[in-house]
Structures are given as C-alpha cells and as structure tokens.
Amino acid sequence: MAAISVELFAYPWDILEATPERFLDHCVALGVTRAHVTVSYHSGKFLLPRNRSVRVYFPEPGALYFQPDAAAWAGGLAQPVSRLAGSGWLERLARGAAERSIELSAWAVFFHNSALGAAYPDLAVQNAFGDVYPFALCPSHEAVRDHAAALCRSVAALGIFSGVDLETIGYLGYFHGHHHEVTAIPLGMAEKFLLSLCFCPACRAACGSAGVDAESLAAAVRGLLDRRMQSDDASGGQDEEAEHVATLLVACPALAALIRLRMETVTALVKRLSVEAGSAKLAAFTSSFVGSPSNIWMEGVSPTDVGELVECFHLLAYAPDVAQVNSELVFFLALTSDPARVNLTLNLGLPLTTSFSQAAAKVEYALRQGVRRFSFFNYGFLGEARLRWIGDLARIARGDSR
Numbered sequence: 226m227a228a229i230s231v232e233l234f235a236y237p238w239d240i241l242e243a244t245p246e247r248f249l250d251h252c253v254a255l256g257v258t259r260a261h262v263t264v265s266y267h268s269g270k271f272l273l274p275r276n277r278s279v280r281v282y283f284p285e286p287g288a289l290y291f292q293p294d295a296a297a298w299a300g301g302l303a304q305p306v307s308r309l310a311g312s313g314w315l316e317r318l319a320r321g322a323a324e325r326s327i328e329l330s331a332w333a334v335f336f337h338n339s340a341l342g343a344a345y346p347d348l349a350v351q352n353a354f355g356d357v358y359p360f361a362l363c364p365s366h367e368a369v370r371d372h373a374a375a376l377c378r379s380v381a382a383l384g385i386f387s388g389v390d391l392e393t394i395g396y397l398g399y400f401h402g403h404h405h406e407v408t409a410i411p412l413g414m415a416e417k418f419l420l421s422l423c424f425c426p427a428c429r430a431a432c433g434s435a436g437v438d439a440e441s442l443a444a445a446v447r448g449l450l451d452r453r454m455q456s457d458d459a460s461g462g463q464d465e466e467a468e469h470v471a472t473l474l475v476a477c478p479a480l481a482a483l484i485r486l487r488m489e490t491v492t493a494l495v496k497r498l499s500v501e502a503g504s505a506k507l508a509a510f511t512s513s514f515v516g517s518p519s520n521i522w523m524e525g526v527s528p529t530d531v532g533e534l535v536e537c538f539h540l541l542a543y544a545p546d547v548a549q550v551n552s553e554l555v556f557f558l559a560l561t562s563d564p565a566r567v568n569l570t571l572n573l574g575l576p577l578t579t580s581f582s583q584a585a586a587k588v589e590y591a592l593r594q595g596v597r598r599f600s601f602f603n604y605g606f607l608g609e610a611r612l613r614w615i616g617d618l619a620r621i622a623r624g625d626s627r
Contacts (some may be wrong), residue, residue: 227565231619232259232600234332236266237290237309239605242278245317248604249325255612256619259328261390261600262318264290264380265304267337267360274608287340291315293379301375302348302368305340319385330388330508331380335373336362337393350397351425353446361397364525365427365487370494377501388506388536391498395491395524396423398514414466414515415473416453418523419446421514422483435486442479449473467516487525495534506536508568517553518542519560528560539570539600543577547586554591564595571618572602573611581614588618 233252240248240262252260268286273279288307322329342349342359348369350361362369373394380389398421412420424443432439474481499507509531511518518541521528528538540557542550558564569591571584578584588599599622601615619625 227597229619229622230258230568230598231256231615231622232261232330232568232598233257233604233615234261234600234602235604236263236271236284237307237314238279238282238284239273239276240318241309241312241314242276245314246321249318249321249327251604251612252327253325255616256623257327257615259330259388260318260322261330261332261388262315263334264315264331265333265335265376266290267334267393268339271606273605275612276605287338287342289376291380291383293375294382297379297382298375300371301379302341302345302372304338304372304376315383315385322385328387329385330390331383331386331505332390332392333376333380334392335376335394336364336369337397338362341372347426349425350423351428352399352420353422353424353443353450355424358397358399358401360401360403363423363425363427364394364396364490364494365423365425365431367427370497373494374497374501377498381501381503381505386505388508389498389502390508390510390539391495391535392510392512393524394495394498394509395521395526396421396487398524400514410454410457413469415469416450417515418470419450421523422446431486431490432483435482437479437482437486439483442477442483445477445479484522484525488522488527488530491525492527492530492534495531499534507534508537508539509535510539511541511557517556519553519557528557532561532563532566535566537566537568537598539568541570541572542587543572545577545579545583547583547590550587551590554594554596558594565597567591567596568598568600569596570600570602573614574603574606578611581617584614584618585621588621592622 266284269284271282273282285307288305290307290310292306292310337360339360341362346357346359348362348366350358350363364370377389380386399417424439429439511521513520513523544550571587573584
C-alpha cells in the first residue's frame with residue numbers, strides 16, 4: 226500500500242514572516258511531507274490571522290516570486306517580478322526542506338493574470354459579445370502557450386522542485402471574484418458556462434481550421450444569453466441548470482466541437498509542459514468556475530486526457546457538505562480510474578469547513594476509496610486551532626491512534 230502524503234499550500238509572504246526555517250519546522254510538527262509554495266500568482270485581498278507583520282495583504286498582481294533566468298524565460302511575456310523574489314526566501318526554503326526531507330512543489334498560476342491581461346488585451350479571453358476578460362489569458366494564442374512553456378521551464382531550471390502545480394492552465398470562466406464584481410440578475414450554471422466561452426481571434430481561427438462556424442455559434446450564444454438575462458428570475462436550480470448545459474452540448478454540434486477543440490488545445494499544452502518540466506512531475510487542479518470539480522472540462526481540461534500526463538489532480542473538495550464531496554470524489558475516480566492520481570485537497574477555513582468532524586469524515590471516506598494524498602489550503606489563512614487540525618487529520622490518514 227502506498228505511503229500517506231500530507232501536503233500544505235503556502236504563500237511566500239507567510240513563509241517569510243514566519244521565516245522559512247520556522248515554517249518548515251511547523252510542517253514537520255504537523256506531519257506535512259510536501260509543501261506547495263507559490264512561484265507565480267494573481268492579485269487578491271487576503272486576511273491573514275496569524276501574520277504579525279500585516280493582517281490584510283494585497284499580493285502584487287500577476288507577479289513571479291522568483292527571479293527567472295533570461296535564457297530559460299525566452300518566449301515568456303513580460304511578467305512582473307515580485308519585490309519578494311530577491312529576499313532569498315526560496316533559497317532558504319530549499320536548503321531547509323532538504324535538511325528536513327520535505328518535498329517542494331512549485332505552485333504556479335498560469336493564465337489567471339490581471340497584470341498580463343491588461344498589458345496584452347489582444348491575448349485575453351473574449352466572450353460572445355466581444356467583451357475582453359483582462360484577468361484571463363487565452364491559451365488559443367501561440368504567445369500565451371509559449372509563455373506557459375517559459376514559466377514551466379524557468380521553474381524547472383531552479384532545480385529545487387520535484388513537482389509543478391498547473392493552476393489555471395485552461396480557459397478561465399466568467400466568474401472571477403473581481404473587485405466590486407456586481408451581478409443583479411440570476412446567473413446559473415448555463416449562463417456562467419456560456420459567458421465563459423471564448424471567441425477571440427485565435428479561438429475563431431482554430432474553429433475555422435476545425436470546420437466550426439464561430440460566428441454562427443457566437444450569435445447563437447448571444448441570443449440564448451440575451452433571452453436568459455432579460456427574463457429576470459428564469460434561472461433554475463443547480464440540477465436543472467446542469468441538464469440545460471447537457472442539452473446544449475447534445476443539441477448543438479458546433480458547441481460540442483468547440484469544447485472538444487478547447488480540450489485538445491489544453492491537452493497538447495500540458496504534454497508540452499511535461500517536457501519543459503524535466504524531471505519534475507506535473508499536477509493539475511480541478512478548480513472550476515461552476516458546479517462540481519469534474520466540470521473542469523468547461524475550462525478545457527479533460528480529466529481523462531490530461532490525467533495521462535500528470536502525476537495527480539488536486540481535487541478541490543471545497544463543498545461543505547460531506548456527501549457532496551464524497552460523490553464528487555467517486556465520480557472523479559471513475560474518470561481517472563486510479564486513486565493514486567487524486568490528491569484530496571481540503572480548505573479547512575470557514576465557511577467551507579464548519580467542524581473538524583466534517584473534515585475528518587471526508588478524509589476517512591477518501592481513504593476507503595484508496596486515496597493516499599491529502600492537501601490542505603492554506604498555511605496563512607488558517608488560525609492556530611484549525612492549523613493544528615492538519616496534524617490531527619494526518620494522524621487519521623496514517624492510522625495513528627496516538
């Protein structure tokens with residue numbers, strides 16, 4: 226039976242505040258065997274309950290947290306480099322992790338980047354109405370794929386990571402959590418799905434090469450969205466919305482062809498990144514803008530196709546309800562056919578986790594399904610009590626009754 230792996234996601238600013246050495250000592254005390262640390266990240270606004278230097282933190286938009294080698298970065302877009310990159314945090318972390326036998330993964334955010342989207346709006350996602358989403362680079366563009374290759378290659382060139390986490394490697398959706406994001410009409414799964422489809426010039430060109438009439442499809446999407454958005458309270462429940470999406474895919478061959486085209490683009494990109502990563506193993510995320518984690522296909526990520534190219538998927542089991550998480554896990558296991566390819570990732574913060582028993586039930590069920598990797602989000606977001614839960618959950622996962 227495979228050994229249990231307990232893993233923790235962490236940001237550079239939290240590691241620096243604690244000091245890399247104290248952070249790693251904390252990992253050892255909690256039973257953590259792998260740390261996933263940010264090397265490229267998007268903008269945000271974070272409340273940090275244990276950080277003594279700052280309690281409300283605004284990350285530098287779209288920044289790199291390491292200094293890339295110029296040769297390795299060839300082909301990458303002009304991505305900002307964080308002021309923290311020169312602090313020595315990563316070098317100290319690498320030395321300390323080696324001394325403590327803790328594995329390191331590079332947690333890299335690829336196409337969710339407001340800084341690059343603003344600098345290169347012609348490379349960003351465009352919806353069916355022609356509106357640009359500046360937070361989302363579109364992988365249909367060769368320049369965007371080249372940028373992803375440069376990022377992966379540069380991380381591998383550091384020589385300190387045994388894994389690379391591919392976050393937002395596909396087509397980002399409409400929902401973003403943007404600053405002062407306002408919606409005054411009901412938006413269900415179907416509306417979010419349709420608003421997330423990209424019709425930028427590169428996507429239109431790809432459609433043309435595949436025999437898909439992009440303009441007719443965009444017009445149909447606009448028409449359906451207009452009718453839905455102008456009908457006020459017509460959005461249904463989650464189950465009903467899922468049926469509507471399924472109906473659209475069956476009734477509209479052009480839409481189904483577009484989805485398949487997006488999945489082929491992302492799969493080919495991940496295959497390319499597996500070469501750029503060298504000896505480092507790739508991991509993908511199931512993060513999705515609507516519904517179940519299995520809906521990652523809406524972002525162009527096929528669990529079955531990409532699953533052959535990555536060591537594991539981080540299954541973001543963020544739903545509070547235990548039964549829902551268990552159901553999502555079973556379905557995803559059916560798609561991947563191998564529990565070794567699933568890393569159950571729990572957010573122990575409120576409101577996603579209301580009690581320790583709720584988190585423990587998810588871990589115990591996953592164990593019975595053969596899952597042996599468990600990740601926790603996030604070192605800086607959790608208070609002392611919930612951070613200690615990681616150690617307790619690690620003992621449950623390893624069958625340690627002490």
